[in-house]
Structures are given as structure tokens and as C-alpha cells.
Amino acid sequence: MAGLAAAFGSGAMTNTIGxxxxxxxxxxxxxxxxENHPVLSAFVKRAVRFxxxxxxxxxxxRIKLAGFAGKWLRQNLxxxxxxxxxxxxxxxxxxxxxxHFVETRTTGFEDLKKNVERYTPEYVEAITGIPAGDLVEAAxxxxxxxxxSILYCMGITQHTTGTDxxxxxxxxxxxxxxxxxxxxxxxxxxxxNNVQGACDMGGLxxxxxxxxxxxxxxxxxxxETAWGMTGLPVKPGLTVTExxxxxxxxxxxxxxxxxxxxxxxxxDLNHAEKSFSHLDFLVVQDIFLTETAKMADVVLPxxxxxxxxxxxxxxxxxxxxxxxxxxxxxxxRPDWEIICDISKRMGYSMSYHCAExxxxxxxxxxxxxxxxxxxxxxxxxxxxxxxxxxxxGTPVLHEKSFTHGKGVFHAVEYRxxxxxxxxxxxxxxxxxxxxxxxxxxxxxxxxxxxxxxSPECFVEISDTDAGKFDIRDHEVVRIASRRGExxxxxxxxxxxVAGSVFIPFHFAEAAANRLTNAALDPISKIPEYKVCAIRxxxxxx
Amino acid sequence: MTSLTHGNGILIFIPxxxxxxxxxxxxxxxxxxxxxxxxxxxxxxxxxxxxxxxPTLCYLKGAIPTGACRxxxxxxxxxxxxxxxxxxxxxxxxxxxTESPEVVASRKMTIQLLLSNxxxxxxxxxxxxxxxxxxxxxxxxxxxxxxxxxxxxDCQLQNLAYRYQVTGDRFAGDEKNFPVEDVNPFIVRxxxxxxxxxxxxxxxxxxxxxxxxxxxxxxxxxxxxxxxxRALKDSDCVFCGECVxxxxxxxxxxxxxxxxxxxxxxxxxxxxxxxCGVGCxxxxxxxxxxxxRVTGVEDCPxxxxxxxxxxxxxxxxxxxxxRLTTPLIRTESGHFRETSWDEALDLVAQxxxxxxxxxxxxxxxxxxxxxxxxxxxxxxxxFARAVLKTNNIDHCARL
Numbered sequence: 001m002a003g004l005a006a007a008f009g010s011g012a013m014t015n016t017i018g019x020x021x022x023x024x025x026x027x028x029x030x031x032x033x034x035e036n037h038p039v040l041s042a043f044v045k046r047a048v049r050f051x052x053x054x055x056x057x058x059x060x061x062r063i064k065l066a067g068f069a070g071k072w073l074r075q076n077l078x079x080x081x082x083x084x085x086x087x088x089x090x091x092x093x094x095x096x097x098x099x100h101f102v103e104t105r106t107t108g109f110e111d112l113k114k115n116v117e118r119y120t121p122e123y124v125e126a127i128t129g130i131p132a133g134d135l136v137e138a139a140x141x142x143x144x145x146x147x148x149s150i151l152y153c154m155g156i157t158q159h160t161t162g163t164d165x166x167x168x169x170x171x172x173x174x175x176x177x178x179x180x181x182x183x184x185x186x187x188x189x190x191x192x193n194n195v196q197g198a199c200d201m202g203g204l205x206x207x208x209x210x211x212x213x214x215x216x217x218x219x220x221x222x223x224e225t226a227w228g229m230t231g232l233p234v235k236p237g238l239t240v241t242e243x244x245x246x247x248x249x250x251x252x253x254x255x256x257x258x259x260x261x262x263x264x265x266x267x268d269l270n271h272a273e274k275s276f277s278h279l280d281f282l283v284v285q286d287i288f289l290t291e292t293a294k295m296a297d298v299v300l301p302x303x304x305x306x307x308x309x310x311x312x313x314x315x316x317x318x319x320x321x322x323x324x325x326x327x328x329x330x331x332x333r334p335d336w337e338i339i340c341d342i343s344k345r346m347g348y349s350m351s352y353h354c355a356e357x358x359x360x361x362x363x364x365x366x367x368x369x370x371x372x373x374x375x376x377x378x379x380x381x382x383x384x385x386x387x388x389x390x391x392x393g394t395p396v397l398h399e400k401s402f403t404h405g406k407g408v409f410h411a412v413e414y415r416x417x418x419x420x421x422x423x424x425x426x427x428x429x430x431x432x433x434x435x436x437x438x439x440x441x442x443x444x445x446x447x448x449x450x451x452x453x454s455p456e457c458f459v460e461i462s463d464t465d466a467g468k469f470d471i472r473d474h475e476v477v478r479i480a481s482r483r484g485e486x487x488x489x490x491x492x493x494x495x496x497v498a499g500s501v502f503i504p505f506h507f508a509e510a511a512a513n514r515l516t517n518a519a520l521d522p523i524s525k526i527p528e529y530k531v532c533a534i535r536x537x538x539x540x541x
Numbered sequence: 542m543t544s545l546t547h548g549n550g551i552l553i554f555i556p557x558x559x560x561x562x563x564x565x566x567x568x569x570x571x572x573x574x575x576x577x578x579x580x581x582x583x584x585x586x587x588x589x590x591x592x593x594x595x596p597t598l599c600y601l602k603g604a605i606p607t608g609a610c611r612x613x614x615x616x617x618x619x620x621x622x623x624x625x626x627x628x629x630x631x632x633x634x635x636x637x638x639t640e641s642p643e644v645v646a647s648r649k650m651t652i653q654l655l656l657s658n659x660x661x662x663x664x665x666x667x668x669x670x671x672x673x674x675x676x677x678x679x680x681x682x683x684x685x686x687x688x689x690x691x692x693x694x695d696c697q698l699q700n701l702a703y704r705y706q707v708t709g710d711r712f713a714g715d716e717k718n719f720p721v722e723d724v725n726p727f728i729v730r731x732x733x734x735x736x737x738x739x740x741x742x743x744x745x746x747x748x749x750x751x752x753x754x755x756x757x758x759x760x761x762x763x764x765x766x767x768x769x770x771r772a773l774k775d776s777d778c779v780f781c782g783e784c785v786x787x788x789x790x791x792x793x794x795x796x797x798x799x800x801x802x803x804x805x806x807x808x809x810x811x812x813x814x815x816x817c818g819v820g821c822x823x824x825x826x827x828x829x830x831x832x833x834r835v836t837g838v839e840d841c842p843x844x845x846x847x848x849x850x851x852x853x854x855x856x857x858x859x860x861x862x863x864r865l866t867t868p869l870i871r872t873e874s875g876h877f878r879e880t881s882w883d884e885a886l887d888l889v890a891q892x893x894x895x896x897x898x899x900x901x902x903x904x905x906x907x908x909x910x911x912x913x914x915x916x917x918x919x920x921x922x923x924f925a926r927a928v929l930k931t932n933n934i935d936h937c938a939r940l
Contacts, residue, residue, distance in 0.1 A: 038781060042749045046748075194914065198911045200915065202918070203910075204934070204935060208926070232927065233903075233926065233930050235903075236932055255908060258917075259909075262937065297871045298889055299865060299870075301868060310916045316820075318843065326827055334917070335920075339921060341886050347928075442858070446857050447855045447856070448857070449726025449780075452725075
């Protein structure tokens, strides 16, 4: 999100899901949409099949949507900045960009122009493997659209150059005037039900709810008044990817973890496990005894989404109701009640009658949620920003101006991924999800039917690599990186392209993150899950 | 002064001077009532807009109308025959009757033909147990259940048979001898009960665009097939279940709830899906304090009734026996022991207070969650900042 915030002033999907069908051209990159956001992918597929819209897919795997795309460009792993710069090179050279938009709504164009000058289609082909002719055609297609939508996901962000990749996509969209219009936009697809809400509500080290900056004296004063206390810390805190190494050094003494399973989802798990064991006191509040909860000193049982009231904010910034349908098992309780009780015991009283009371307080202290009430979202959710009770919500962002006035072009240079293949580790590994499972599998793996469809970890490899490394379909192989190794069944698939393999990260017993690289993007602190170097070894019989 | 009923059925009196304005609008007469319609409306949509109920079987919102089932026929003044309202555009000054004797006779005939074709052993009159054919009894045995059709009481064909008082014995039964397919974890397909309305085919191809099923074979042998008449599990099907949600009869049913729970025994609670960030609106169907079934909320953004396999079928974690039910504390021997909330919360508060005193607030970190509610995230943010006095709060958006 840091990339979008730098370009536009706020980091969220600029347009709505329904808007996708209004685009003339849809560019999808780093999102295996039909497996990770199946219902959203239907909007894309309908636009292609029935709206006769053009689809460009740029992805290292031959994902299902590649079959719907008029153009599938296959980039080498970790080379996104290069192909996006290449597209802009073509668009500027052929004067296909939106001059009016660039002149009136943006700054930094000259630097961008100079920067992309050397990203000729031929130069880009050498880095990305995308044939120069294909890149030119894709650039013309995107630039020629009245409205073009960009959809992306973790395939762009989970790199050491993730922020750069996002800034580049923002550059491309601004260059062609695709912001503030229906069917346009730069649209990050959020992978978990309430990632958007967790960010919106101040679940980040540098901002309070509504992205109000930590350390800003006016904000500090406002929150201290609203919360009836003094002494709010003014120094931005640490990200999860910084806290874990500090635990390893003994500088982080305690973690309080709610509904997360970092001991499957963190990169370089072997290191993460050691870090957690160095903690003085670990509290885990969850619905299951996850791999992380098993290491805790205290485990607190919480209610799941079906057992409590509240709201989630979806990927298109729509605040929607969550309603209690059944009672929690045993003594399990909603997360907010547990935290309020601890707070009270620590000398600060937080007392709310129900979730709706909390939303009232949120609306008071959070400008973008100012107009959200349960009554208003009873039937249908509202898109933030929604500053007042009369405001209808904002489906499309940046219509007249950007959050910080003008949109900012960032001249971004291509940098290779942190780890590249060599003789010892000759294959690239990328990780992700399958349609039948979700994240670390703690929820989906409780449904027999989903396990029946997708029972175990696998490594997806191309025919060519299978031949090269003498691996048969369904054979168990060992996959090793510099950080660890796991075993999984080989799945020879047309989705894989020679030179790179794919492993889903749902399966704790063969956790892909034992292999992945914890190298971080310097700004967003997102680990490079999507590229590391590995080798395949036949399992001894 | 003119009067007309509009929209919600309220009688509106129109001053004379407005009449010229109204005359220029799109007006259609349905059952003697002047109704307004929007350009592009079919007769069916115009009728629904004006709260006139025209029954349908094959009509599927969001898909291209096929006019296949002929249930929605209406009489249009001046037309040579009855027209399918789902696929006929509404036109200004059109005069439509939706329940005229010809219309009713046509619908009865259509329903009788549908009932005579295949296994419809429900309580439509004269097709009760005494009249069951050997075939019907045999099919029931295959199902492992001697009772009525699993969709009994929740079947649009049965509803129509009741509504139009149609019996099932007018035409000689035509056996449809298809074995039940249940070799996948989620969906039971029973084509002996299929009426070939084509809604599942449209849902799969035009709504979800998974392109897994289509009409197969020809004429009397017509059947819905996947991948050259293979089992769903061996096709491109990804088990979104959209076909089950739109099936008007018992040809497609959720395996979990077939013969185990009836729709009127459950209460539907509208909520937001807990998986990916799309935020699909869904009903959790609850029976005896348990979620037994999930369906998509139609006519509501962002998903308009669609769900994916996880949202529709992946709800078993809610009632998993592995759920945590009591607070746990690690003992000196390294094992967990169950404890009370009071003891657990006291311990957490004491330890955190002590750590702050000894090492400072920034030696503590809070990981809040992308899966809990906004309200809970807000409380976690307040707890970290106002109580622990640290900004070390993050969640796994990065992971």
C-alpha cells in the first residue's frame, strides 16, 4: 500500500468490483484471480466473454485467466518494474499518453520520461523474457482504451522491489489518465476478508484509524482527548517483519497475537520459530490451537465471524455488516471483549455494551468512517471515505483531485530480486494459494470436502524441468533452498513455465515458508515470498 | 383527474395538467393497470417493477433470457400467440394479461408435461406414493432414502403444481433413467429430477464463467453434462455451487443438507464471508445453533448471489471439535492446562505490566488480525497505544 500512498496519497482499490465490467481493457498482473478471488474473477471473465473487453494478463504462471486473455505476457520472476517501464516507454514514444491528464493532474512527468527512455522493448525483453513485439502490442492496447483497469495482488507486492512495482503501476495508470473514471483505476485485491479494515482501523505501526499519522501533534492531541488519557507514544512502531528479528535478539520481550499464524505465514520459518522461542511472554488469541498458539504462554479462545457482530471492510473499501448467527463454543468470547477486560485489569477502562457502540466511537475519531452507522449499512455496505451521515460514500477515488492534490510520478529503476538462481539452486520458486484453501489452512482444512479436492502440498513444475531433473508426475520430491527444505508431490502442469516452480503455502507440515527468503522491501517491509532459488532432489526410495 | 397505481401498488392521483407529461413516458397496461417501465425492460421486468408476479422457471437474472420453459408466457393484445415475457421487450401502449384463461391453460399444460417427464415423486396431486412407478421407487432406493423428493417443499415446480392445481397423471410418464452422481464432496446431481430449464448451464457459463457444464446429447436424451458427460470432479468444475443455488428442483443439491435439513427449519442470517477480501454477502442458515448451509445473497453487491467453493462449502471450521473452548496456561512442565477467564486475564495483565516496567513499552508488540472485525481492530489499536503505550502494532497484510 505504501506505493499507492506515495503516488495518490491513499493506498486502497481506487475503483469498485462492479466497475471492472465497465473497463475497455483489463490488465491483471501478479494476481491468480480465479483461484484467490473467484467471485471477483467472474466479473473479469464476463467482461471478456460477453462485454468483448480486452484482457491482458502478465504472470509468470499460465494461470486460468491467461486462457481468457487476448494477451498473456510471461515475465521472469521479479522483473515487474522492467516491463511496466517498457510499456511506458512505448506509450510515451508513440505519444499515446493522456497529455491533458498528465499536465493538469500530475507532477514528475519529465523525470519519469527520462527514466523510461532506456527501457526499450528489446532491453526489456532481455530482462523479463517478454518478446519485444508482445510488449509493444500490450502497451498500445492499454493506452488505446477509453478506460483501462489494473488489477494486481501479492504477485506484485511480495518482492524486495514490491513498492517499486506498485509505484510503476500507478505511473502507468496516471500516464494514460485512467484514474478517477469508471472502469479505470489501480486496484490492489486484498487477500483476506478484513485486511482493508485492519489497516483502516490503525492496525499499523505508523497510523491511527483512518490513516491519521502517529507523531502528528494535532492527531496525538485529538486521540488523547477522545480516549481520555495522556502520554500516547509519538514514535512510529515496528512492523511484524521487524518485530520477529528483534525477538530473536531478545530486544522484543512479549508478543500479543490475535488471529494470526505467523509460524506458518512468516518467511524463513526456521528462523521465525527460534525468534518466538526467545520471547519472555507470548499471548495468542485465536479460534484454534495453531502452530503459533502451541508456543504460547497463554492461549485465549475467541469467537469466529459467525459468532459475533461487527463489520468488515472489503477490498473495494465497502464497510459491510457481520452478524452473529450462532453462539461461540464453550467459553470462547469475541476478541474485543477479551481485550477490553485485559485493559481494565491494566488500569484503563474500556467499556462498550456492544460492537455498535465501538463503531460509534470509530465514526467520531475517524474522518473516513465518520458517516458509517449500522443503520445505514443494514441492507448494503458503504464505500469509505464517507465523512458524514449524509454522505453517500465514495465508490471511485480521485475523481477531481488526488488525496494529496496532484498525483506523483515516481521514476523507478529495475532492481533484480534479492536471490537469483545459480548452479547449486538452479530453479526459481514462487508461492501462493490454491482455490480450495485459504492462507495457512487453519479454517479450510477443517472441511473434509476441501481436503478431498486439495489434500496435500505439491510442487508444480513444467514438463521441461521434470525431464531435466528426472522427476515423474506425482512422485515425492525434496525441495531445498538456502534456508530449509520440505517434501511434496510433484505435479507436472501446463501452468508452470520452465525454470520456475510453484508451491502453495497452506500446508503447515510442508510449509513453503521454510524455503522462502525473508529479504524485505525497504519501504513496505513485505518479504520476497514470490522469488527465491531452490533445487529439487528425488526422494530416496 | 386520472388515477393510476404505480410501483409499490399505491394509488396515485394525477392532476390533469400533468397528464401530457405522463403520456410521453413508457407506459404499459398489465392486467388492466397502467404501469411504467424503463427502456430496455422485458415484459417480465416491467411486471416485477410494478409488483405483478409472473411465474418463471428458466429465467435467471444476469443471464441472457432463453424463453425455454414457457412458464412465463403472457397474453399480449394483438399478438398471434402467447409470448414469453422474459424475452419479449416491453413496448409503449402494450396491453398485457398475465393470468388470462389462455395463459393459465398454457401454464397448466407446461407443468403437466414437466411433471410427466422424469422422477417428480412429490405431493403434487395424484402423484403421491400410491401412484409411484417402479422406476420412481427404484430411484428412491438408489438414494438410500424411501421418503419424498429431497427438495419437497422447496421446489419451484412443486410450487407451480400447487399454484395451478395441476395433477401429475395427465401424460404417461417418461422414464429418465439416470444414476445419481455423488462422487464429489459437495454436489449431488440427480438428472432423473432435472427439468432442463438450463439455469445451471447459464449460471456456470454466463454468471461464474467457469464453463464446466452444458447441454449434452439431443432430443429426448438431452442432459446436462460436464466434460463430455464425466463426473463433475473430473471436469473444469471448481465447485462454486452457483448451479445448486439456481436449480429450481432437486436435480442439484448440496450433499451436506440433502435429506438432513429442510429450509423451513433453518433461519438465515445475513453476513459477510470470512475468506478473501471480496466481501461476498451470504446467508448462514442456522438450525439448532449450528450453521448447516450457506447461500449467496441475491440482488446485493458486491457478489449478487455468487459465492466460491470456500465461501459456500468451507464453513465446517465454525463447529470443528478442534475449536478452542477454554483459556489455556502453560505450566512449568511445559504442558497446557485449562483455566478460568479470570486467572488467564489476570496473568496476562500482570505479566504485561511487569514487562513494561522492566523493559519499557516498546518491548511489547501486538499483532492484530486481518480476520477480526473493524471494531476489534480498533480496540486492539487503542489497547496497544493507550494502554501498552506502544505503536508496535501490525497485522499480516504483508504476509
